[in-house]
Amino acid sequence: MRTSPRHPVAVAVVKTVHTVIFAVELASIVWLVVSGLLGRRDRTVVAAAAAVAIESGVFVANDGVCPLTPLAEHLGAMHGNVSDIYLPDTVARTIPIWSTALIVLAIGLHARPIVRAVRAR
Secondary structure (H helix, E strand, C coil): CCCCCCCHHHHHHHHHHHHHHHHHHHHHHHHHHHHHHHCCCCHHHHHHHHHHHHHHHHHHHCCCCCCHHHHHHHCCCCCCCCCCCCCCHHHHHCHHHHHHHHHHHHHHHHHHHHHHHHHHC
16 A cells, blocks of 8 residues: 655655656766767766766665655655656566666677777787
């Protein structure tokens, strides 16, 4: 049974902020994959990589939980992995799996020229 949050406006703000952060992170990950495919190296790639690295570090340092999750739950959102974001449950629960796969792909794509250069020596 779902109950309404104790602080519905605060929960909505946390969820909105987290959803916006997620959208920026997803765009950064996608850009890293696309730029890796295109062989592009510029400031946008560095900015995207920095955003993804910071977000990944925060997630790992917080034992695989977004720091906004406990905040949303403290404010009265339903307990669970997706209490802090406006995404369908099945998408939100699988974010770490598919985003990690995309990050590994992006790293591989950006590492290709380095590996080729080393092998050519």
